[in-house]
Amino acid sequence: MRCVKLQKKDEFCVLLFSSVHYVFRAEKALREAGIRVETITAPRELTSDCGVALLLKQTDSERALSLLKENKIPLVSVSPYKS
Amino acid sequence: MEIYLDNAATSHKKPKEVIEKVMEYLKETSCNPGRSAYPLAVKAGRLLFDIREKLASFFGVDEPTRLVFTRNATEAINLFLRGFLSPGSKVLTTSMEHNAVMRTLSALSEERNVRFEKIWGDGRGVLEPAQFREALRKEKYDLVVVNHMSNVSGTLAPLEEICSLCADMGVPVLVDVAQSAGTVLVKMPSEGDVAFAFTGHKSLMAIQGVGGLIFNNDSLGKRVKPLITGGTGSLSSKEVQPDFLPDKLESGTLPMPAIVALGAAIDFINSTGLGKMENHKRRLTRSLIKGLSEIEKVTLYGTKDERQVGVVSFTLKGMTTSEAGDKLSSAGVYCRVGLHCAPSAHRTLGTYPDGTIRFSVGYFNTEEDVRLAVDEVRKIAEKR
Structure with missing residues (x-):
């Protein structure tokens, strides 16, 4: 697992965005709401596009998605993360 | 002396805070933002995001994706005029414009049969809203281009009134704020379709190499075609340009040292x-x-x-x-x-x-x- 701040025992999901601008906007919004996220290289198994994605705990995903909606941050996909 | x-x-000179921030960026970060996930690239990406947000807010725009970075105001003006005007478009402009506008309109007149007319200022460089009202009543224009502050006489155009008139008539406006941004309060109108073209190195007090275009609504930005196309760090699997802002209009590596300077300059202006x-x-x-x-x-x-x-x-x-x-x-x-x-x-x-x-x-x-x-x-x- 490349994630150092998040715990190994947790299950993770990956948020993909169309633009890196939205990645950093989402990162800011989620961190301000107390959700721990990590910026990772967009996983090749999820997308062939280069760029970055956000990693967070599965248990935080529902709250995160609702925050993204609230902040009008468009999301491409949310997928389970395989370490 | x-x-x-x-x-x-x-x-x-430039504020020392601006120079220090650029030096710090060059020494400690100096990475391509948004293309990778290693810590320095992420740091650069966050910096770019924060500066875009700060600058959009400086102009009174709450959606930072509507701000597109360019090299300078001239490039921003070219981007808008070349990306927005179609063959046969009709433009109303003024006699107080810089050649950034006039030469681009003249070139488009040759290339696309774009037609333009000038409202003439008086002997002091003053433009009256009534002149715009009359011209807009007489003829249907596709765009109004106006210089907010003359680089020759320092005369301010009555921007609020012009934008309000254009909003009422449904005509988009491109405003050259190269001289006025950082000199006087330059706030984006909420009504109508308005774009500002700015530069960072004049009264905004950043270094040379960065300017931009900012829109007051998403649909106006969507109507502008890119001046250049290329890598954006997004949708890399596709060989067509992304259709969303700012990526659509912002290809290639951005001038991050100049952008960082602009961020520090806005902090300097806000704190002063x-x-x-x-x-x-x-x-x-x-x-x-x-x-x-x-x-x-x-x-x-x-x-x-x-x-x-x-x-x-x-x-x-x-x-x-x-x-x-x-x-x-x-x-x-x-x-x-x-x-x-x-x-x-x-x-x-x-x-x-x-x-x-x-x-x-x-x-x-x-x-x-x-x-x-x-x-x-x-x-x-x-x-x-």
């Missing part, structure tokens, strides 16, 4: 207070006008009232502007003489083709600078 009065060309900076420049402008008007051989141009900020243009009887410029330069007074890339503005003021001697003040100029510069003009005038 060295007195810099060419701030309309570029601000000098734009109003305080504007008042300082207005005081210096008044002192220049007063001092120069007391010299017999000086002819001053512009409104010489609150509609004129930061820029004072004049001529000296019996001397070309180039001769005056050389004499002032030898005396250590640095200014720009000639046509200032705005021939129509000089025709408006009646100073074409010799142009004017232009003194333009910045936040770091002092009353002493003004006094000394006026003294040098007096000496030169009296020697003739």
Whole structure:
């Protein structure tokens, strides 16, 4: 697992965005709401596009998605993360 | 003695906070933002995001994706005009425009049969809202292009009224805020379709290499086609340009050191207070006008009232502007003489083709600078 701040025992999901601008906007919004996220290289198994994605705990995903909606941050996909 | 009065060309000196931030960025980050997830690239990406947000907010725009970085205001103007106008489009502009606008419109006239007409300012460079109202009633235009602050006379255009008229008539507006952003409050109107073209290195006090285009709504931004296409760090699997902002209009590696400088410059302006900076420049402008008007051989141009900020243009009887410029330069007074890339503005003021001697003040100029510069003009005038 490349994630150092998040715990190994947790299950993770990956948020993909169309633009890196939205990645950093989402990162800011989620961190301000107390959700721990990590910026990772967009996983090749999820997308062939280069760029970055956000990693967070599965248990935080529902709250995160609702925050993204609230902040009008468009999301491409949310997928389970395989370490 | 060295007195810099060419701030309309570029601000000098830069705030130390700006220089320090650029040095810090170059030493500690200096990475391509948004393309990778290693810590330095993420740090650069966050910086870019924060600066875009800060700058959009400075212009009163709450959606930072509507701000697109360019190299300078000229590129922003080219991006908008070339990306927005179609063959046969009709444009209403003014006689106070810089060649960034006029040469682009002239080129588009050749390339796409774009037609344009000018509203002429009076002998002081003043444009009246009634002139726009009349022109917009007479003819259907696809775009209005207006310079918010003349780089020749410092005259401010009645921007609020023009934008409001255009909103009522359903005509989009491109505003050249190259001189006014950082000089006076430049707030994006919420009504209608408006784009601002700005540069970072003049009154915004950043370094050269960054400018931008900012829209007051998403649909206007969507109507602009890219000037260049290429890598954006997004949708890399596709060989067609992304259709969302800012990526659609922002291909290739961005000038991050200049963008970082602009972020620090906005912090400097916000912490100093734009109003305080504007008042300082207005005081210096008044002192220049007063001092120069007391010299017999000086002819001053512009409104010489609150509609004129930061820029004072004049001529000296019996001397070309180039001769005056050389004499002032030898005396250590640095200014720009000639046509200032705005021939129509000089025709408006009646100073074409010799142009004017232009003194333009910045936040770091002092009353002493003004006094000394006026003294040098007096000496030169009296020697003739």
